[in-house]
Amino acid sequence: MREYFPLLVVGGITGAFSIVFVVAYALIKNKKEAIGFDRNMKDGEIIRRLFVYARPYWRSFLFVGLCMLFSIAYDIVSPLLIGYIEGMVKAKFALSKLFGMVGVYAGILIVSLISTYVQAIVLQRTGQKILSTMREDLFTHIESLSHAQLNAIPVGKLVTRVANDTNAISMLFINILVTLVKNCFVILGVLAAMLCLNYELTLMVLCFVPFIVLFTVIFRKFSRRAYRKVKDGTTDINTFLSENLSGMKIIQAFNCEEKKMREFSARNKKLASAKQKQIFVFGIFRPIVYMLYISSVLCLLYLGGKGYIDGVSFLGQTLTSEIIVTFYMYISKFFNPIQSLAEQFNFLQSAFASAEKIFTILDLQPDIVDSENAIELSEVKGEIEFKDVWFSYVPDEWVLKGVSFRVNAGQTVAFVGSTGSGKTTILSLICRNYEIQKGQILIDGIDIRKIRISSLRQHFGQMLQDVFLFSGTVRSNIVLHEEIPDEEIWNACDYMNASGFIRKLEGGLDEPVRERGNNFSAGQRQLLSFARTVIHKPSVMILDEATANIDTETEALIQNSLEKMMNIGTMLVVAHRLSTVRNADTIIVLSHGEIVEQGSHAELMDARGRYYRLYTLQSHREQLQTA
Numbered sequence: 004m005r006e007y008f009p010l011l012v013v014g015g016i017t018g019a020f021s022i023v024f025v026v027a028y029a030l031i032k033n034k035k036e037a038i039g040f041d042r043n044m045k046d047g048e049i050i051r052r053l054f055v056y057a058r059p060y061w062r063s064f065l066f067v068g069l070c071m072l073f074s075i076a077y078d079i080v081s082p083l084l085i086g087y088i089e090g091m092v093k094a095k096f097a098l099s100k101l102f103g104m105v106g107v108y109a110g111i112l113i114v115s116l117i118s119t120y121v122q123a124i125v126l127q128r129t130g131q132k133i134l135s136t137m138r139e140d141l142f143t144h145i146e147s148l149s150h151a152q153l154n155a156i157p158v159g160k161l162v163t164r165v166a167n168d169t170n171a172i173s174m175l176f177i178n179i180l181v182t183l184v185k186n187c188f189v190i191l192g193v194l195a196a197m198l199c200l201n202y203e204l205t206l207m208v209l210c211f212v213p214f215i216v217l218f219t220v221i222f223r224k225f226s227r228r229a230y231r232k233v234k235d236g237t238t239d240i241n242t243f244l245s246e247n248l249s250g251m252k253i254i255q256a257f258n259c260e261e262k263k264m265r266e267f268s269a270r271n272k273k274l275a276s277a278k279q280k281q282i283f284v285f286g287i288f289r290p291i292v293y294m295l296y297i298s299s300v301l302c303l304l305y306l307g308g309k310g311y312i313d314g315v316s317f318l319g320q321t322l323t324s325e326i327i328v329t330f331y332m333y334i335s336k337f338f339n340p341i342q343s344l345a346e347q348f349n350f351l352q353s354a355f356a357s358a359e360k361i362f363t364i365l366d367l368q369p370d371i372v373d374s375e376n377a378i379e380l381s382e383v384k385g386e387i388e389f390k391d392v393w394f395s396y397v398p399d400e401w402v403l404k405g406v407s408f409r410v411n412a413g414q415t416v417a418f419v420g421s422t423g424s425g426k427t428t429i430l431s432l433i434c435r436n437y438e439i440q441k442g443q444i445l446i447d448g449i450d451i452r453k454i455r456i457s458s459l460r461q462h463f464g465q466m467l468q469d470v471f472l473f474s475g476t477v478r479s480n481i482v483l484h485e486e487i488p489d490e491e492i493w494n495a496c497d498y499m500n501a502s503g504f505i506r507k508l509e510g511g512l513d514e515p516v517r518e519r520g521n522n523f524s525a526g527q528r529q530l531l532s533f534a535r536t537v538i539h540k541p542s543v544m545i546l547d548e549a550t551a552n553i554d555t556e557t558e559a560l561i562q563n564s565l566e567k568m569m570n571i572g573t574m575l576v577v578a579h580r581l582s583t584v585r586n587a588d589t590i591i592v593l594s595h596g597e598i599v600e601q602g603s604h605a606e607l608m609d610a611r612g613r614y615y616r617l618y619t620l621q622s623h624r625e626q627l628q629t630a
Contacts, residue, residue, distance in 0.1 A: 044359045052362060056133050057176060063129040070118040070125075071185050077115035078336050079192040083200075084108050086329030122181070130177035138169050141361060149370040150436045151396070156364075159242030164364050167237060168357035175354035179347050186340035186347075193336045204330050207302055208337065211295045215341055218295075222288040223352075229281035230352040234360065236274030243270055249519075296338035303330055371438050377455040383462040383542035384447050385412040385573030387433060392442035394432060402428050404596045405442070410589070412447075415574040417584035419614065420593035426577045429593075430545050433575070434463050464541030468548035470528040472520030477505060478512040480520070481535045495538040501530035544574040581618045590614065 057064065088104050145153075145161060197205040247254065247263055254263050304327075387410040394403040403425045410416045418426040431437055432444060435451050444451050451459055472480050481492055492512060496502035504527055508514040520528045536544065578584045585604045592600035592607070592614045600612050607614040 049358045060129045067122050070122040073118035074115045078189045082329045082332035086325040089328045090325035126177045130173045134173040147369045157242040159245035163238045163241045171354045171357035179350045189340045225284045226352050229284050230356050232277040234356045236277045379458045386447050388445040390443040394439045414588040416589045417576040417587040418591050424593040425596045462542040464536035465545045466536050470532045477514045495534045499533040501534045542572050546576045
């Protein structure tokens with residue numbers, strides 16, 4: 004019994020570790036929901052949906068599988084060759100025969116290396132194609148979301164989904180899945196070879212397999228929790244950066260740098276803590292697997308050495324030095340894939356966590372979609388009618404309450420009222436940026452819900468107070484996605500008095516535009532937005548506080564252009580300065596989501612109602628400011 008004492012010591016140590024990990028797993032499992040351990044989407048569902056992206060490239064994956072066979076064959080055959088060489092060296096042999104066996108080994112190695120290289124190239128190309136397709140699908144889906152949905156999701160979170168999370172999934176196709184499949188086949192192949200070679204030693208190695216499976220299952224649970232916290236921390240930091248870098252001028256203006264630094268530091272420390280826990284989990288698992296590997300090697304050397312030295316035959320099989328050498332290599336081939344599987348579990352959990360977050364966005368159904376029989380509008384006259392429209396951003400908090408009015412084609416209608424009265428909301432509803440809860444909105448007598456969204460918005464030109472310019476050039480920001488001759492661009496710029504400052508630019512129409520147009524003044528950005536709107540020849544013009552950021556001199560320049568535009572098509576105007584809407588055909592006065600007055604400027608002044616009071620008060624303030 005004493006001669007088996009070393010084996011009992013190894014078994015006792017392994018069993019002790021098993022008990023500790025099982026107890027830890029049981030304690031964590033009881034707190035599963037409290038720590039966010041579970042995943043909302045099952046692994047099988049994630050794999051099924053990812054397979055949809057991989058299916059078009061099945062030929063590439065099949066080719067990779069064929070290349071993989073050569074490297075698998077090397078892992079299985081090479082120990083046998085080394086064992087054969089060991090037996091040949093031990094006995095009398097011819098040097099030419101040794102060179103021949105070394106040549107065979109080298110040939111198998113070279114073929115394996117070439118196949119591994121080709122496999123990597125094919126996988127990289129295929130993975131990038133899948134990555135591009137998924138990013139395009141995700142970006143297209145985000146474009147389809149309504150304004151309300153986009154307002155509810157932080158920009159940083161969307162950036163993380165499109166950029167970071169798709170990279171993790173790319174690694175899944177490029178490396179993880181193929182490595183997992185290869186390692187599984189290597190393990191099975193090595194196990195079969197060991198059984199054929201010596202089932203006594205094979206049974207000894209298999210005694211460690213239940214512990215490997217147990218530790219892997221436990222590690223899988225801990226690593227999933229750790230990876231979810233890392234993903235959440237990364238998203239939190241990206242969201243914080245997206246918001247605060249965009250608002251850095253405000254932070255500096257109000258001297259909030261230290262406060263924001265503390266907030267960023269807290270998020271950064273939270274992410275660092277999550278990463279440390281992730282490393283800690285993996286730092287425990289891999290040494291444990293390595294311990295099992297070393298234990299199996301020690302048992303091999305002990306049993307093999309004892310059997311070889313004493314000439315002991317066990318279960319009818321005699322151990323030889325070449326068998327011991329071959330088994331030593333096979334044990335390495337058997338445990339290396341298992342250790343690699345442990346590493347792949349890290350990437351696999353990362354990819355699954357990323358995939359779940361991506362599919363959560365893709366599963367977000369757009370609030371506003373085309374009806375089944377939606378029609379295309381070839382032209383729009385510009386007749387607009389609201390019929391008892393009720394709308395709220397938040398349930399039961401009505402922003403519009405039974406609003407009804409009619410705009411004839413070619414008319415200019417202005418909406419005035421205090422902040423929060425519903426002016427901008429009306430303009431958003433006409434373009435169907437939001438869906439109304441009650442009532443009906445008609446364009447040329449057609450309910451806008453029966454018109455294709457893209458077709459509807461194509462006929463509207465929107466000029467807003469907060470102008471957004473894309474990185475690029477002045478030309479690209481005016482024409483956007485269309486190809487328009489320079490002559491037509493200059494005509495639009497001349498028409499909107501934007502050509503004056505553009506011609507002074509060093510690059511003219513090719514002058515670079517930095518992020519959000521921050522190398523242009525607010526007035527210049529607004530004039531560019533006017534030119535951008537006019538050049539696309541909309542049937543209905545929407546101006547939402549469009550002159551708010553333009554100085555008095557610039558405003559005077561565009562007043563003549565605005566008057567010309569009034570004769571081109573229907574125009575809807577929201578203006579803070581009431582003096583800019585005096586020439587409107589109809590002025591609609593709103594208060595708390597209801598129409599309280601409507602008529603021309605002269606009619607409303609004669610009525611001496613709410614509009615009269617607003618106009619008189621504003622005129623008095625302007626006179627005081629001038630004085």
